[in-house]
Amino acid sequence: MNSDHMPSAKRIITSLVLTAIAAISASAVSTDQAFEKHASSLRTKLKDRDFTVVVERPFVVIGDDDPETVKQWAKGVVRGTVERLKKAYFTKDPANILEIWLFRDETSYRKHAKEFFNDEPSTPYGYYSPSDKALVMNIASGGGTLVHEIVHPFIEANFPSCPAWFNEGLGSLYEQSGTVDGQIYGYTNWRLRGLQDGLRKKVVPTFREMTSMSDREFYREATGTNYAQARYLLYYLQEKKLLVRYYKEFTANAKTDPTGYKTLQRVLGERDMRAFQRKWEAFVMRLVY
Ligand SMILES: [Zn+2]
Numbered sequence: 001m002n003s004d005h006m007p008s009a010k011r012i013i014t015s016l017v018l019t020a021i022a023a024i025s026a027s028a029v030s031t032d033q034a035f036e037k038h039a040s041s042l043r044t045k046l047k048d049r050d051f052t053v054v055v056e057r058p059f060v061v062i063g064d065d066d067p068e069t070v071k072q073w074a075k076g077v078v079r080g081t082v083e084r085l086k087k088a089y090f091t092k093d094p095a096n097i098l099e100i101w102l103f104r105d106e107t108s109y110r111k112h113a114k115e116f117f118n119d120e121p122s123t124p125y126g127y128y129s130p131s132d133k134a135l136v137m138n139i140a141s142g143g144g145t146l147v148h149e150i151v152h153p154f155i156e157a158n159f160p161s162c163p164a165w166f167n168e169g170l171g172s173l174y175e176q177s178g179t180v181d182g183q184i185y186g187y188t189n190w191r192l193r194g195l196q197d198g199l200r201k202k203v204v205p206t207f208r209e210m211t212s213m214s215d216r217e218f219y220r221e222a223t224g225t226n227y228a229q230a231r232y233l234l235y236y237l238q239e240k241k242l243l244v245r246y247y248k249e250f251t252a253n254a255k256t257d258p259t260g261y262k263t264l265q266r267v268l269g270e271r272d273m274r275a276f277q278r279k280w281e282a283f284v285m286r287l288v289y
Pocket of ligand 1: 148149152167168171
C-alpha cells in the first residue's frame with residue numbers, strides 16, 4: 001500500500017466515525033426532544049385545565065388526579081412495569097410516542113374518552129387504542145388494567161404477528177402482578193373462577209382449538225373462557241419456569257408455527273396434548289384466589 005494513501009484513508013475513516021457519532025447523538029437528542037415537544041404541546045392543549053403531563057419514556061403520562069398522584073403512577077407503576085417487561089421479554093420500544101391517559105374516575109374517563117378520542121368505551125376499566133396512539137384508563141379501577149394495557153404496545157412492537165390469545169394471555173397474566181426474584185410475576189386473579197366454572201361445565205376448548213382461533217373468534221368469547229384459558233396457560237408456564245423461553249421460541253419460530261401450538265408442545269415436552277390438558281385442568285382446579 002502506498003504510504004501517501006494512509007493519511008487520507010485515516011481522514012476518511014475519522015470523518016465517517018465522527019459522522020456516525022454525530023448521527024447517533026443527534027437521534028438520541030431528537031428522541032428526547034420529541035418526547036418533550038409532545039408533552040409541551042399537550043400542556044398547551046390542556047392549558048387552564050386540571051391535567052398533569054409527565055414524560056415517562058416510551059410514554060407520555062397525562063392525568064387529572066392531583067399532580068403528585070399522576071407523577072407517582074408514572075414513576076411507579078408505568079416505569080416499573082416497562083422495566084420488568086423489557087428485562088424479561090422486549091428489546092424494542094413502541095414505534096410511536098404513546099400517551100397514557102389516567103382519568104381519576106369513571107365519569108372523567110367516559111367524558112374525556114368521548115371528548116379527546118370520540119370513543120364510547122365498552123369497558124369501565126381502560127383500553128389501548130393503537131389508532132389514537134393512546135392508552136385510556138379509568139385509574140380509579142386500580143393499576144391492573146394499566147399493566148395489562150402496557151403489554152399490548154410492546155407486543156405490537158416486538159411480535160407484530162402475535163395472535164390475540166398470546167397477546168391477551170400475557171396482558172391478563174400481569175393484571176395482578178408483583179416482583180419475584182427480580183422478575184415480573186403474575187398471581188392468580190379474578191379470572192380464575194370463570195375458568196373453573198367453564199372447566200366444570202366442560203366448555204373450555206382444547207389448546208389446539210384455542211391457539212388456532214382467529215383474533216375475531218378469540219375476542220368473540222363464545223364460551224367466556226378465552227382470556228382466562230390463555231392467562232392460566234401462561235400462568236402454568238410461568239410456574240414451570242418456561243414462560244420466557246416459550247415467548248422467545250414462539251417469536252423465533254412464528255413463521256413456521258404462527259399459532260404457537262407446536263412450540264407449546266415442544267417447550268412443555270409433552271407428546272400427548274390431551275393428557276397435558278387433563279393435567280393442566282387439575283392444576284387449575286387446585287388454584288385459589
Ligand atoms: Zn388486552
